[in-house]
Amino acid sequence: MDGTKEMGLRNVSSTCSISDMDDFDLSRLLDKPRLNIERKRSFDERSLSELSIGFTRGGLDNYESTYSPGGRSGFDTPASSTRNSFEPHPMVADAWEALRRSIVYFRGQPVGTIAAIDHASEEVLNYDQVFVRDFFPSALAFLMNGEPEIVKNFLLKTLHLQGWEKRIDRFKLGEGAMPASFKVLHDPIRKTDTLIADFGESAIGRVAPVDSGFWWIILLRAYTKSTGDLSLAETSECQKGMRLILSLCLSEGFDTFPTLLCADGCSMIDRRMGIYGYPIEIQALFFMSLRCALSMLKHDTEGKEFIERIVKRLHALRCHMRSYFWLDFQQLNDIYRYKTEEYSHTAVNKFNVIPDSIPDWVFDFMPTRGGYFIGNVSPARMDFRWFALGNCVAILSSLATPEQSMAIMDLIESRWEELVGEMPLKIAYPAIESHEWRIVTGCDPKNTRWSYHNGGSWPVLLWMLTAACIKTGRPQIARRAIDLAETRLLKDSWPEYYDGKVGRFIGKQARKYQTWSIAGYLVAKMMLEDPSHLGMISLEEDKQMKPVIKRSTSWTC
Numbered sequence: 001m002d003g004t005k006e007m008g009l010r011n012v013s014s015t016c017s018i019s020d021m022d023d024f025d026l027s028r029l030l031d032k033p034r035l036n037i038e039r040k041r042s043f044d045e046r047s048l049s050e051l052s053i054g055f056t057r058g059g060l061d062n063y064e065s066t067y068s069p070g071g072r073s074g075f076d077t078p079a080s081s082t083r084n085s086f087e088p089h090p091m092v093a094d095a096w097e098a099l100r101r102s103i104v105y106f107r108g109q110p111v112g113t114i115a116a117i118d119h120a121s122e123e124v125l126n127y128d129q130v131f132v133r134d135f136f137p138s139a140l141a142f143l144m145n146g147e148p149e150i151v152k153n154f155l156l157k158t159l160h161l162q163g164w165e166k167r168i169d170r171f172k173l174g175e176g177a178m179p180a181s182f183k184v185l186h187d188p189i190r191k192t193d194t195l196i197a198d199f200g201e202s203a204i205g206r207v208a209p210v211d212s213g214f215w216w217i218i219l220l221r222a223y224t225k226s227t228g229d230l231s232l233a234e235t236s237e238c239q240k241g242m243r244l245i246l247s248l249c250l251s252e253g254f255d256t257f258p259t260l261l262c263a264d265g266c267s268m269i270d271r272r273m274g275i276y277g278y279p280i281e282i283q284a285l286f287f288m289s290l291r292c293a294l295s296m297l298k299h300d301t302e303g304k305e306f307i308e309r310i311v312k313r314l315h316a317l318r319c320h321m322r323s324y325f326w327l328d329f330q331q332l333n334d335i336y337r338y339k340t341e342e343y344s345h346t347a348v349n350k351f352n353v354i355p356d357s358i359p360d361w362v363f364d365f366m367p368t369r370g371g372y373f374i375g376n377v378s379p380a381r382m383d384f385r386w387f388a389l390g391n392c393v394a395i396l397s398s399l400a401t402p403e404q405s406m407a408i409m410d411l412i413e414s415r416w417e418e419l420v421g422e423m424p425l426k427i428a429y430p431a432i433e434s435h436e437w438r439i440v441t442g443c444d445p446k447n448t449r450w451s452y453h454n455g456g457s458w459p460v461l462l463w464m465l466t467a468a469c470i471k472t473g474r475p476q477i478a479r480r481a482i483d484l485a486e487t488r489l490l491k492d493s494w495p496e497y498y499d500g501k502v503g504r505f506i507g508k509q510a511r512k513y514q515t516w517s518i519a520g521y522l523v524a525k526m527m528l529e530d531p532s533h534l535g536m537i538s539l540e541e542d543k544q545m546k547p548v549i550k551r552s553t554s555w556t557c
């Protein structure tokens with residue numbers, strides 16, 4: 001069936017359609033509008049079973065057995081095995097205080113949170129700015145706590161910045177580009193506030209942040225979903241902002257793949273790390289933001305054109321990712337036995353991957369049960385590294401099939417020591433070393449093995465792991481990770497990242513009081529306590545889209 005046509009026709013109203021969007025199952029979980037802290041914490045059985053809809057294993061049963069041994073009564077606060085004696089962890093109050101200290105004001109209005117407030121650090125660099133990607137977990141924490149104002153202000157402020165003319169030397173950037181970060185300059189004498197923004201023209205390496213626009217769209221949906229306030233997304237400014245972002249990544253070119261071609265360092269990993277090409281982090285965020293935009297774009301003349309393009313792209317992107325980026329034991333074995341130099345449509349080894357290029361570590365790393373989306377796929381090049389963000393977002397956006405989502409969780413469980421170790425969560429695995437490090441990072445001293453982006457452990461990723469765990473019905477994995485974080489995060493003053501093979505050491509150049517480490521922890525805690533929050537950042541499998549392939553039987557679209 002032509003899912004494209006069907007999806008395009010599904011909603012013919014000319015208003016923002018977030019309330020009847022394709023993740024309608026989860027939307028029922030939200031007793032929206034959710035505007036005050038005194039949230040209703042009641043879950044009925046149907047709601048919880050919808051939470052893990054589509055997942056055959058784990059799901060509700062698992063949730064129940066972990067959190068409510070006593071049965072039905074446990075539904076009220078699924079996060080608490082000691083439900084009746086539930087006390088917030090002492091770290092929570094400290095985290096809220098630190099998060100509030102990080103709030104940045106523009107003309108008296110809260111507009112974001114500063115990346116880090118580390119008074120001990122000699123170099124400020126740009127950690128005194130509001131980063132779009134860093135603000136995302138802060139925004140979720142505020143939304144979950146019934147404080148949407150700062151999120152709305154942030155969305156509008158960054159939208160305003162998008163309208164600036166952006167130049168690097170004599171080259172003009174695309175209109176839709178969103179800043180990586182911005183800063184408020186206070187003039188105490190004139191009593192004025194002005195904004196400066198960085199679209200890549202000041203960033204180390206001069207790379208534009210491809211992820212910023214995607215996070216912006218995903219946050220707009222989270223805001224809408226959480227508050228029930230459709231009016232913001234419906235404004236002509238927001239509609240235009242979305243269209244401008246989308247036109248940057250939906251434009252026609254020489255591409256032979258539906259994935260998005262990117263420069264190295266264009267996302268959370270914002271330095272050279274060999275992720276140029278089609279990095280999983282960007283592809284997963286791209287997919288998620290396309291789905292979010294689809295639910296918010298108006299079906300007016302301008303919107304319609306984009307809706308059609310989105311639907312087509314989603315179809316192709318989903319198929320490409322699920323087929324070619326997916327790696328499990330069977331797939332690895334198939335690649336290992338590949339023939340090369342195949343020509344024409346009948347080729348099995350379409351990208352001409354040379355089996356000798358498979359690194360040794362993958363054979364040990366790959367469990368019999370489990371799998372993941374690899375880092376990158378392009379002609380004759382597969383980056384077999386694991387990247388946490390892309391895999392978690394693949395689960396949240398339903399880029400991964402329910403089976404693939406389960407397999408990712410299986411992998412995390414069976415490779416716990418490698419991927420979580422003593423501090424959740426490794427940004428990438430494994431680290432690159434020696435000669436390879438020299439070539440790939442350009443001898444970057446900040447990215448030496450098992451440090452920073454090169455196999456470092458980032459507490460901010462805890463919220464994504466927790467969300468993925470809840471979605472797949474395996475909250476016990478999140479609980480285990482949160483327990484680990486609680487042994488150290490506060491004591492170590494909320495570092496940006498940890499170093500070492502098992503993430504045992506505070507990162508060599510890690511900032512302390514890194515805001516997204518703080519916010520990530522709070523979001524993880526709040527989600528586990530009240531899983532209905534998941535609806536803000538999760539999209540169910542689109543039921544209009546029939547599964548295109550069955551994993552491991554064929555590797556084609």
Ligand code: GLC
Binds near residue numbers: 127133134269270
């Ligand atoms: C580092 C990180 C980047 C983050 C920024 C601010 O550059 O690599 O992802 O946004 O710090 O915290």
